[in-house]
Amino acid sequence: MIVAEQKPLEEIKKMLGEAQRVLVVGCGTCVTVCFAGGEKEAGILGSLLRMASQLDGHPRTVAEVTVQRQCEWEYLDAIRDRLGEADVVLSLGCGIGVQAMAEHFPSAIVLPGLNTSFLGLPAEQGIWVERCAACGNCLLDRTGGICPIARCSKQLLNGPCGGSAKGKCEVNADLDCAWQLIYDKLKAQGRLDLILEITPPKDWRTSRDGGPRKIVREDLRLQPAEAE
C-alpha cells in the first residue's frame, strides 16, 4: 500500500495562510490503513486547526469529509457540493489523491496535508517499511523475493557492497542489508546460483527515468481508440 505521514501542524497552518474556510478531505483507503489521513485523522486535524485558529487569533471554519478513495473520479463526485463551502481544500490523501482532486475540481485550491512516503507494509504495529520502488520491471524472481532496488541503499544489482556488516547496512545500523537478506534466503533455499551470475545493467526506462508512466489496456477501454 501507499504509506504516508501527516505534515507538521505548523507547516499546514502556514500553507493555509489567510484562508477563512477550510475543508479537510480524508481518504478511506491506503492512508486510512496507515493512520495518516483517514476519517479519524481528518477529524483530529480538523479539531486541531479549529483550536489553533482560536489560539492564534485567526478565526476560520474547518469542516471535514472523507471519501472512499480520492484517486477515483466517481468517489470525488460525491463531495462536489461540499467544495463550495471552502476557500481551500486540505487533502489528507496521498500525492495521487491531491492531484486527482486538483484535476477533478479545477477551480479549487487543493493543498497537501500529508507527505507521501513510500510503497510498503506495516512490519509491526506502528512501524511501516518500504518494499517496492515501482521500477516497472520486477526482478523479485531472481532475488528470493527481496527487492534490492527498494531495499538496498545503493540499489545494487550485484551486492552486497563492502559496507555490509553483521546483517546491517552501512547507512544506518537500523537498516537490514538487503543483500544479506537475499543471500540468506537463497542459501537456505539452495538457490545461490541465481546470484552467481552477473546481473546486467538495468533498463531504467520502465522506471520514472523514462518519463511519467502510463498504461493503456485496450481490452478494458469503453471506447477503444479507432485507427486515427
Next chain:
Amino acid sequence: MTQESNGYKSGSNLEKVLRNGYFAATAELGPPKNADAEIVRSKAKILKGRVDAVNITDNQTAIVRMSSVGAGLIAHGEGLEPIMQMTCRDRNRLAMQADLLGAYALGLRNVLCLTGDHQTFGNHPQAKNVHDLDSMQLVQMVVGLRDKNCFQCGEELKGANPRFFVGAAENPFGDPFDWRPYRLGKKVRAGADFIQTQLIYNVPRFREFMKRVVDMGLHKQVYILAGVGPIRTPGAAKYMRDQVPGMDVPDEIVARMEAAGKGIDDKKARAAAFREEGLKICVELIQQMREIEGLAGVHIMAIEWEDAVPGLAEKAGLLPRPVL
C-alpha cells in the same frame, strides 16, 4: 586506433609491473577540497618513484573534492601514474563513459571501479544518489569499451577506444564473509584486471579469505593487491574497529597503539610515538602480505598522510620500484 604493444591491454606501468611478476605497490593521493593544483603536485612529488601507481580518489567518503580526472592529470604531469577512481554514486552511464573517454584522451591508463560510499556520510547528504550501474557493471562497461569497441548500450565505438587497465575493490571482511570470494569471482568474470582490497588488519582472517580465493583459482585470473595503511593514533584504531562498517581491526592492534604512548607526557612526543608504532605495524603488515599465496602486491592507503609512504616503502623493502 592506437594499440599498445607487447600484448598489454593498456600498457600502463601498473600492468607492466604486475605482468612481469613484480610484487606491486600502489598508494593513494587524496585530491584537495579546493582548486589548488599545487597541493596535488606536492603530494605527487612525495609519492613519485616510491610506488608503481597511485589511486586518485573520487569524492572520497562522499565529500566534494577536485575530480579524479583533474587531479589525476596533474599527478600524471608530475611523472606519477594515476589510477583514476570512479564511483557509481555521482554519475550515470553517460557521464561515466564521457569521463572515461576524456581521461584516456588526457593520458590516464588505469581506472578503479567502485560503488562509492553512500552520500549520507559526506558533506552533501541532501544529494540525489545515482547508482545507475553498480561497480560490477561498471567493470563490464570499461572492459567493453576496451575489448569490444562498444558503448554500454551496444553501439559501436568508432575510432580510438579507451584502453584502461581495469581495477575493482573487494572487502574481504564485508558480510556475508562466505560470499566474498564468490563476489570477487563475479568481478573477475566481469573482466577486472586487478583488485585492491579494503584495509586489512586482521591477517589470520585475511589468510582464510585468500586461501579460498586460491582454492577457487581466482589469483591466477586477477592480480590481487592487499590494502594496508598506517594508523596515526589509538583513537583512529578504535574508530575503525568500532565505527566503520565492514572493517576488522583486532584488539591487539588497538592495544599496541595505546601501549606506544604509555609513560610519555609530552603531547608532541606522544603523538610521534603513536605515529611510529602505526608505521611499524604497517611495515609488519606489508611483510606478512608478501608471504601470502595469491597476492600480487600491496595497496598502501595513508589517507591524508602521503608523506608516510616513502618511509613505509623503504622499511618494507619495496624499493627501488622496477622501471619498465
